Amino acid sequence: MFVDCHHVSQKPQDCVKEMTSRFDESTSDEESIEEIVRPCLIVEMGKELEELTWSYTLEYVYQAGMGKMKKTKIRSIYWKIFLGEVTPPPSSKDKKISEEEILDQWEVDMLKNRKLYISHRDKHHVDPHEDVDDDEEALMIDNPLSDCKDSKWSIYFKQKQIQREIEKDLTRMSGEDILFEKPEIRALMLNILKTFALENPDTGYRQGMHDLVSSFVYFLWYDGHSLRSATPALKQELKPQTLDTLEAIIPVSTADIEADAYFMFDKLMNGANSNLKSWYKVIRNRSSTDEETPITRLCSRLQNTILPCYDAQLSKHLHHHGVEPTVYALRWFRVWFIREFDICGSAPLWDAVLTELLHHTVNETSIGSYSESGLTPLEMGLLPLIGAAMLSFVSQELRSKDYSGTLKRLMKYPPVEDVSVFVEKAVDWSGSPLKAFLPRKTAAPADDVVPLRRAPAPLVAPESSDKNRQPGSQPALSAAGSPKAQLDKILQSNNELSKRLQNILDQFQSTWFEHERSDLSAEDKVKQANSYLLAIAELKQIKDTLAGSIPPAPYIPSLS
Numbered sequence: 001m002f003v004d005c006h007h008v009s010q011k012p013q014d015c016v017k018e019m020t021s022r023f024d025e026s027t028s029d030e031e032s033i034e035e036i037v038r039p040c041l042i043v044e045m046g047k048e049l050e051e052l053t054w055s056y057t058l059e060y061v062y063q064a065g066m067g068k069m070k071k072t073k074i075r076s077i078y079w080k081i082f083l084g085e086v087t088p089p090p091s092s093k094d095k096k097i098s099e100e101e102i103l104d105q106w107e108v109d110m111l112k113n114r115k116l117y118i119s120h121r122d123k124h125h126v127d128p129h130e131d132v133d134d135d136e137e138a139l140m141i142d143n144p145l146s147d148c149k150d151s152k153w154s155i156y157f158k159q160k161q162i163q164r165e166i167e168k169d170l171t172r173m174s175g176e177d178i179l180f181e182k183p184e185i186r187a188l189m190l191n192i193l194k195t196f197a198l199e200n201p202d203t204g205y206r207q208g209m210h211d212l213v214s215s216f217v218y219f220l221w222y223d224g225h226s227l228r229s230a231t232p233a234l235k236q237e238l239k240p241q242t243l244d245t246l247e248a249i250i251p252v253s254t255a256d257i258e259a260d261a262y263f264m265f266d267k268l269m270n271g272a273n274s275n276l277k278s279w280y281k282v283i284r285n286r287s288s289t290d291e292e293t294p295i296t297r298l299c300s301r302l303q304n305t306i307l308p309c310y311d312a313q314l315s316k317h318l319h320h321h322g323v324e325p326t327v328y329a330l331r332w333f334r335v336w337f338i339r340e341f342d343i344c345g346s347a348p349l350w351d352a353v354l355t356e357l358l359h360h361t362v363n364e365t366s367i368g369s370y371s372e373s374g375l376t377p378l379e380m381g382l383l384p385l386i387g388a389a390m391l392s393f394v395s396q397e398l399r400s401k402d403y404s405g406t407l408k409r410l411m412k413y414p415p416v417e418d419v420s421v422f423v424e425k426a427v428d429w430s431g432s433p434l435k436a437f438l439p440r441k442t443a444a445p446a447d448d449v450v451p452l453r454r455a456p457a458p459l460v461a462p463e464s465s466d467k468n469r470q471p472g473s474q475p476a477l478s479a480a481g482s483p484k485a486q487l488d489k490i491l492q493s494n495n496e497l498s499k500r501l502q503n504i505l506d507q508f509q510s511t512w513f514e515h516e517r518s519d520l521s522a523e524d525k526v527k528q529a530n531s532y533l534l535a536i537a538e539l540k541q542i543k544d545t546l547a548g549s550i551p552p553a554p555y556i557p558s559l560s
Contacts, residue, residue: 042230042246045073045223046238049246052077053099057092058362059437065355066427067420067439070348073226076219077249080260082354083267084361085113086249091362103241107248110260117259121191124198126155159198162205166193169210177343179221180214188258189213195262196269203269206280211335212268215350216261218343224251273360273377279334298379299329306388310429314395321403328410332387340390340413349386352423352434356381359434385426393422 052060052074061081069078080086086109090097170189173180180186192213197205227250235243251257269277279295292300303325308315318325331339336353337346360377391398394414398406416422427435 041226046242056089062437065351066437076223082358103245114259121195192262208334216264220257299325302384311392317399348420382426389422389425
């Protein structure tokens, strides 16, 4: 389950709306809560879409992508804009497009892309068992033992081999999210990857592509699920045109999810500014075994060019121990950090990098602009700098380890509460114009690495202000700063936390006995879901208090 509750300073009651919007758990044990919470999101989706279309400018979209999408309910729509699957917005300096024109154009774009995908997929359908030709000459070519590369059987066997490779990788995803255990989801991902491999024979299918597709499918499916499960009464709360556009641009059926995810994946792999496909190509007959491929060149640039500029000590440490950048960075870059932070956790990183791709597209930056370096805008942009920020974040820990310990940490990156700190650091280092669109925050610490979590202040007695005490004598302790007073404060805090934990346990116990009741009304079910979510918020707050992230909060007698 992913519950975005990083705003730990909020009271649990204030977190309910946010937690409800991010309640992405779909396990069988909590399916009933899922079905209660998610349909209600359609109203917020509609409002967010209306705000987007009303303010549809590049500046608004840039601002969203650089940090204001943490609570978005329509991430799939934003990603379609970033990737150019739908008509991009104009600049605020250009003539404003009416909401009706935007919505109409989006519907046209989606219909066109979905039809085009069907033609791509169906043209590769080959089954030698169908329409068997009884002609003897034809059978000499089209038979299972034929050596002819153009025979139906040869093409069929080749496609089956690609399919087996994809299915093997999809099977490995079973433990990542219950969504990817659904047969219909695996089937559509298989179709997407197989169609891409056949449409791009120079690359074919390579391991890791399924991870990229999974991110698109995840947000398309969950956005669509909110729409699918919404009641007619909730839909009536939206403007007719808003509802029509949601149903047109957000895929509801698995067929539309498949088509939309394919084009988002294809835009990423074949885009002029990303050209991610080159990272997966297998270069045969290379003149030298030391020749760099695009992806190994990017890994080398991270550790040998970028890192020394921002963390020279760590750069020297990695060089001293002979740590090869491809060992860890290849995994980071090929799947855009999904294996380090999972799909939801890495989403803010994707938001920022995709926003930068849109910025390059609008400003007509292309590979030709980087012909001297041989790097694409993607390789020269935020992506490698995010990698450098990740290295710098664990710099102190890495520098205290030997070769083996360094590799273990790089191959198993520690949990991070909010990866947006990496985006902020990368944008700051890059000097990108997108820096102007970062969310305004209070001044960050002066350290080179911005900590995501601060350790609790040590309990030390304040020095006495008595200037007349004798040298060598101990400073006088105030009543508030005495060891006994500090101990009493700790015991009081622990007592408050104990009461809150008992209250949560009582709440879970009472709602659990109601879980199996079928006579509960819809209103009672919503209240029950809120009780669960409030309890989770309380537990999160207590956890952060014990970790020293936030000060102890007063005991709340009731969760209701």
